[in-house]
Amino acid sequence: MKIGFDAKRAFLNASGLGNYSRNTLNTLKKYYPDFRYILFTPKIKEELFLNQSQFDILSPKSSASKLRRTFWRTFSLSQQIEKQKLNVFHGLSNELPDGIHKIKVPSVVTIHDLIFMRFPKFYNTIDRKIYKQKVKYACNSANKIIAISKQTKDDIVNFIKINPEKIEVVYQSVSPVFFEKQIAEELRSKYYLPENFIVSVGTIEQRKNQLNILKAIHSAKIKIPVIFIGKPTSYKNELTRFISENKMEKQIVFLSDIPENDLAGLYQLANLSVYISVFEGFGLPVIESMANGCPVLTSNVSCLPETAGGAAVLCDPGNIYEIGELIRIHLVDELKRGELIQKGKERAQLFHPKNYSKKLISLYSEILS
Secondary structure, eight states, rough: EEEEEHHHHHHHOOTTHHHHHHHHHHHHHOOTTSSEEEEEEEEEOOSSSHHHHHHHHEEETTTTOOHHHHHHHIIIIHHHHHTTTSEEEEEESSSSOTTTGGGGOEEEEOOOOOOHHHHOOOSOOOHHHHHHHHHHHHHHHOSEEEEESSHHHHHHIIIIIGGGGGEEOOOOOOOGGSSSSOHHHHHHHHTTTSOEEEEEEEEEEEGGHHHHHHHHHTTTOOOEEEEEEEEETTTTHHHHHHHTTTTTTEEEEOOOSSOHHHHHHHHOOOOOEEOOSSSSSSOOHHHHHHHTTEEEEESTTTTTTHHHSSSSSEOOOTTHHHHHHHHHHHHHHHHHHHHHHHHHHHHHHOOOOHHHHHHHHHHHHHOOO
8 A cells, every 4th residue: 555644743833743653653653564655745854754764754855945945845745746646635734735635545534623713812823713624624534534633523513514424533643652661760860850840741832731830739739840841832920920920940950842752751750740731633642651561630521531541541631630639649648549550451452553554544445444
């Protein structure tokens, strides 16, 4: 089978959609090495997927301007796809190239979430219009839509008005790294880590709700350090302001651009993983934590109860008192922690890359049959 991918995010995004894209490509390469994978990207930023025989990388000339690269990806990609005589093309990040509906190559698109429609206040008007146009075109043009959660499938049906039979829920996988034992103790000196700490992984942004973690531990008088790991945005200013006003500077650490192996080790060292986002398409840090034996406290809204599957403690992400109490309890109750760790490891196996790749290939084959 010869499969093409929109690999822009795999090359150019450090987290989120980038992780999904890289995990998908590396997983297929590992478990289905006899297939050919054609990666289309407007720019090769890092030496990813190079010198690997299963991957062919197609992109504009390195000297091409940003505008020309954008035009190539948006308007010329369908012609490139047709020339390659692919069996199937997969758009990994909410979109398909213009004109894909006019060619004979079947297509699949992964829709991660419709947050821009559910929570428009987080996006400016122009971005919302662009995202909506791209998602609608992709959903209407694709032969099959992959939703990364039942929550996302419901949103596609309700907001885009797509026939639910066209949508397949395929939970994303966790990188194989998170199922491997890391030499975690070496990370204590590398990142100056304390003996005990809480970890919270995700872009530092309003939707991820990190400010309520700070408010909760301050209100509950919890003194254990908290390590936030994620790309900062302007929202971080609200966190640093709260930290300064409440003299929490020695308790809070911010890290970013952490390699996967190190992140896995940090989960393994942490006492508790707290992920209380107000809305997600999936919530990958929940499963990453579980795979590494770290108990999880997450939100009782959006897709997060679905992702957690009864293997995490759930809370109201807006209830400061409840968040604080649940953190305090699960830091000291070893019996509860042990039960969560065991349930979490069992739950994480459902998201093992081998299972994910099998579902993807089955879906591609179904389209071609």
